[in-house]
Every structure is written in C-alpha cells, then in structure tokens.
Amino acid sequence: MLTIRQRTIIAAVSQAVLICIICAFVYISFRTIVSKLRAIEIIDDLNISVLEMRKTEKNYFLYKDVSAINDLISLGKEELRNIQAEKEYISQDLGKKTYLDLEAKINQYVEMANLIKQHPHITLDFEVQFRNLGRDLTQLFELLLKQERRNVNHIIMLGVLTLICSLGFLLLFQLVLWRYFSRLIIQELAAMEPLITKVSEGRFHEVAVAPITPHNEIGIASKAIADMARELEKREGELLQSEKLASLGVLIAGVVHELGNPLNNISLMAQTYLSLYDMLGDEEKKTFMTDILNQSERIRKIMHSLLDFSRQKKQELEEIDPGELVEASIGLVINHMKLADVELHKTIAPDLPKILVDAPQIEQVLINLYVNAIQAMEKGGDLYVEVGRSPEGDGVVITVRDTGSGIPKDILPNIFDPFFSTKGTKGTGLGLSVSYGIIRQHDGEITVESQEGQGTTFTIKLPSHGKEEGEGDAQRNHRD
Amino acid sequence: MPKEIIVIDDEKIVCNMCQRVLEAEGYQVEAFTDSVLALARIKEKRFDVVVTDLKMEKVSGMDILREVNERYPDTKVIMLTAYATLDAAIEAIREKIFDFFPKPVKIEDLKNSIKKALEGSSE
Numbered sequence: 001m002l003t004i005r006q007r008t009i010i011a012a013v014s015q016a017v018l019i020c021i022i023c024a025f026v027y028i029s030f031r032t033i034v035s036k037l038r039a040i041e042i043i044d045d046l047n048i049s050v051l052e053m054r055k056t057e058k059n060y061f062l063y064k065d066v067s068a069i070n071d072l073i074s075l076g077k078e079e080l081r082n083i084q085a086e087k088e089y090i091s092q093d094l095g096k097k098t099y100l101d102l103e104a105k106i107n108q109y110v111e112m113a114n115l116i117k118q119h120p121h122i123t124l125d126f127e128v129q130f131r132n133l134g135r136d137l138t139q140l141f142e143l144l145l146k147q148e149r150r151n152v153n154h155i156i157m158l159g160v161l162t163l164i165c166s167l168g169f170l171l172l173f174q175l176v177l178w179r180y181f182s183r184l185i186i187q188e189l190a191a192m193e194p195l196i197t198k199v200s201e202g203r204f205h206e207v208a209v210a211p212i213t214p215h216n217e218i219g220i221a222s223k224a225i226a227d228m229a230r231e232l233e234k235r236e237g238e239l240l241q242s243e244k245l246a247s248l249g250v251l252i253a254g255v256v257h258e259l260g261n262p263l264n265n266i267s268l269m270a271q272t273y274l275s276l277y278d279m280l281g282d283e284e285k286k287t288f289m290t291d292i293l294n295q296s297e298r299i300r301k302i303m304h305s306l307l308d309f310s311r312q313k314k315q316e317l318e319e320i321d322p323g324e325l326v327e328a329s330i331g332l333v334i335n336h337m338k339l340a341d342v343e344l345h346k347t348i349a350p351d352l353p354k355i356l357v358d359a360p361q362i363e364q365v366l367i368n369l370y371v372n373a374i375q376a377m378e379k380g381g382d383l384y385v386e387v388g389r390s391p392e393g394d395g396v397v398i399t400v401r402d403t404g405s406g407i408p409k410d411i412l413p414n415i416f417d418p419f420f421s422t423k424g425t426k427g428t429g430l431g432l433s434v435s436y437g438i439i440r441q442h443d444g445e446i447t448v449e450s451q452e453g454q455g456t457t458f459t460i461k462l463p464s465h466g467k468e469e470g471e472g473d474a475q476r477n478h479r480d
Numbered sequence: 481m482p483k484e485i486i487v488i489d490d491e492k493i494v495c496n497m498c499q500r501v502l503e504a505e506g507y508q509v510e511a512f513t514d515s516v517l518a519l520a521r522i523k524e525k526r527f528d529v530v531v532t533d534l535k536m537e538k539v540s541g542m543d544i545l546r547e548v549n550e551r552y553p554d555t556k557v558i559m560l561t562a563y564a565t566l567d568a569a570i571e572a573i574r575e576k577i578f579d580f581f582p583k584p585v586k587i588e589d590l591k592n593s594i595k596k597a598l599e600g601s602s603e
Contacts, residue, residue, distance in 0.1 A: 260584075264491070264583040268494060268584065268587070272585040
C-alpha cells in the first residue's frame, strides 16, 4: 500500500509532467509561429522585389529602354541572391521543392532577361513567354504569401484553443487531486479516531492489542498510539500497585489492630486456662482449646484477606452460566442465612447468556455482598438475589438487595474505598474494595443504592461472553 | 462483703475470661460487651473497680472514666487497650485513671492492680 507521501509525490509529478507537456506544446507552437512569420517576411520582401521587377519589365516593353533591361537583370540577380540567402528558411518553411522551384524560375527569368538584352529584337512569342514567367512568379509569390498567412492564423487559433483546453484540464485535474487527498486524509484520520477515543476512555488494553493497519503514515501514528496505550496500561497497573502500597500504612494499622483482638483473646484464654487449670472440668478444658483454635482461625482469615488484597491475582477465566454461579454462591451461605433469620428470595431469569469469568473470584464478591447484607439485618429480614439479562442486551445483571438498616448518604460514595468499614473495629474493610477490583477486572460494573432504614441494593453488571465492547461496559475508574 | 467489679470490653472472650478469673479470686463480677448498657448500669450501681477497654462503639472508655470519676470518686478505673498510644495514656492520666494496660494484658498484672486498687479504698 502506498504511503500518503508517495501518493503526494505521484500527484505532484503527474501535474508537473502535464504542465511540462503544455509548456512544450506552447513552445513548439511559438517556434513554429515565429518561423512562419519570418518566412512570411522573407516572401513578402521577395514579392515586393518581384513586383518591382515586373514594373521594370513593363517599362522596358513600353519604352524599349536599355537601362530598364539592365535594371531588370540586376534586380533579378539581386532577387536570386536574396532568395539563395534565405534558402534554409524557405526550404524549412515551404519545403525544398518550393524553394527549388522558385530559384529555378527566378534563374530562368534572369536568363531570359539577359537574352532579351543581347537580342533586343525578340519574337513576340518569346516576349509572351517572358511576361508569362514574370506573371507566374508574381502569382506564385502571392499564393505562397496567402497560404502562409492563413497557416499562421490557423496555428495561432489552434494554439490558443489547445492552451485554454489544457489549462482547463489542468485545473480540473487539480480539483480532482484536491478532493482525493482531502478525502484520503480525512478517512485515515477517522480511522484513528476510535483508537484515540478508547484511550481517552481508559480502555488501554484494547488499544494495545488492536491490529494495526494500514502500513503508511497513519499506521505509524496508530502504532504510536498503541504503544502509548501499552505504556499507559503498564503505568495504570503500577499506579494501582502504588495506590495499594500507599494505603499500606493504613492497612497495616488496621490489620495489626484487627489481628490484635484474636491474639489477645488467645493470650487471655491461655492464661485463664493455666490459672484455673485445677478447677476446670474435662469438657471445659476442651472448650477452652476449641475457642483458642477458633481465634487462630480468625487470624488466618485476616491474613488471607490481606494477602488477597496485596497480590495481583492472575485470573483463570472460564465460560459459565451466571445462574449456576449465583446458585453455587448462595449454597455457601444458606446456613448462615437461616441462623440469622434471613429469608432468601431468589430470581434467576431463563436463557441467560454465558459469561467469561474467574468463578471463584465472582463467588467471593457475591458472598461478600451476602454477608454484608446479613450483617445489615441484625434482627433478620429478606434477601433478594436476582439474575437477569442487561437491558442493553449485552450482558447480565445481578442484584443483591437487603431490607436492612441501609447506608447513610454521606458515606455511600466511600464504601468501595479500601479499609473503609462501618463495622468499627470488626472488619478490615477490604471486602468491598476487593470486590470492586474483581468486577472491574472482568470489565464489569458494580454500583450501590441505599435508603436508610429501608435497605441496600448492590448491582453487578457483567458482559456476556463473545463481546469485546459492550455498550454497558465499565468506565475504568481506577480505584481499588 | 465481696468487692464488686465491672468489666467492659466489646470482645466477648475478654469479658468471659476476666470474669472467670476474677470470680475465682472471690470478686463479684458483672461483664458487659455493650458499653451503652454498661454505662447505664454504672449510673444505677456503684462498683468498687471498673475494668474497661478504651475503644468501643458509641460509648468509649474515656466516657466511662469520666462518668465514674464524677459519680464515684472512690471507684478506681483500670483501662485495657490495644491502642496504647502516648496521647491516650496522657489523656487517661489527666482524668485520673488508676492503671493502664496495653493488650494483651497479663492476668497476673491485672489481678495485682485490682488488689492495689482495692487496698486504697476504705471499704
């Protein structure tokens, strides 16, 4: 494929060639006209001389003056000399044959004049011949003159017409080229537009892996944009990591405190166990140890959630039916729900499109939401879990709604922040921010609505499998 | 008459263990995980010693401390806390706390501190 530069060069060269051709044509016409005009001049001069000769001829035959015939001869000789001097021009312009013919006739005229001088008493016949020759010459010259004049006019007219047409054609050609190039450039730039738009929307990965065509200047620019997107993607990852690191101080304080509780409990229980050892019955002793084990399990869970947060886990994607996924996740908390007096209302739409997800991660998110919901409904309540097709038709929507205490409006925007917790010292506050991150990595969206005293609804949107760009896709808010 | 102690901490295990150990020492112990309820109880009944956590929801250890100092100047308050910062300690000292222990507390130290607290009171 030709680059824009190559095309421009071809266009310029073809224009230049056209102009050169026109110039050449004009030059040739000009030369021709000039030479014709010169020829006309020469012939005109010769013609005048011939007319002079004929006048002298007439004079001689009228007055039989010797000087007249001498004049005639010298005029004739001069004429001959003149014509011979311009032999080249005349041969070029009128043709060699014409020249020779003229030369011959003038020669003949001069010879005959000489004869008349030497033999003044010429026959009438001879006189007639002579005069006829003179007349021939005159006529010949006149004809030639007329011819040449007509030719020149012709050439001039033709030249002007052709020139106008050529210039017109050149102008048209120019317009066509302009149109072609402006369309070409606009087209190529338009091809770049989606790439740039995607970058501005933060969809760096899509741009980084997009195939790059065409192989011209725009391709180079597109490639530069793709490279830029690759860099941005990398920086985005780094930024996310550094955001996490920045929060690390806060995290450490929170987690240390969080770990402090179970550790403190273990210490207390162990001390109490030792202190009251003799008084404790076997069952009580077992209870103590079991409680200690529970506390150490608590520690393990906190450390696990911390590791999850700090690690950039690699996703293992599989195609799965969203209904099945939700069912599985519910199965894990159903007992918890019963104990907490929470009634489950499950609605799973039929014929849902498959989604491409890391199933354990999405389960983690759902369970996080269920547990939050259950905790929000201290005195029991209702939990509504719904799965359906998204209204735009390009994915699935999962809603988890509770009838709990709700979230106050002023803290609602912050609930996906890391370490944000409404549970006081009880939670690490990592659950929702990790959930947010997981959904975002799946190109999905998670949003929350809440009304204090009435309940909270979490809405998760996930794209269906097979679509690269859905309309309801995530705005990449780089939060974690 | 056995001395009466109130233990306030939002961790159930802390309340349980302290209660068991202190009851084994012969004290009468009431334990609360809800500091709001604990405050209400303090308002209606005098205790000899108050053992409380610092950071709790709604009503904090400092609130308990101030209430006790106001109502029962003779009652000693012992604070246990995971947040053993200098500022917290200074604030507590200003409010005339009896003793201050960072968690995890050694039960022996707590028992000794309570003994000392009770020695000071005339009853």
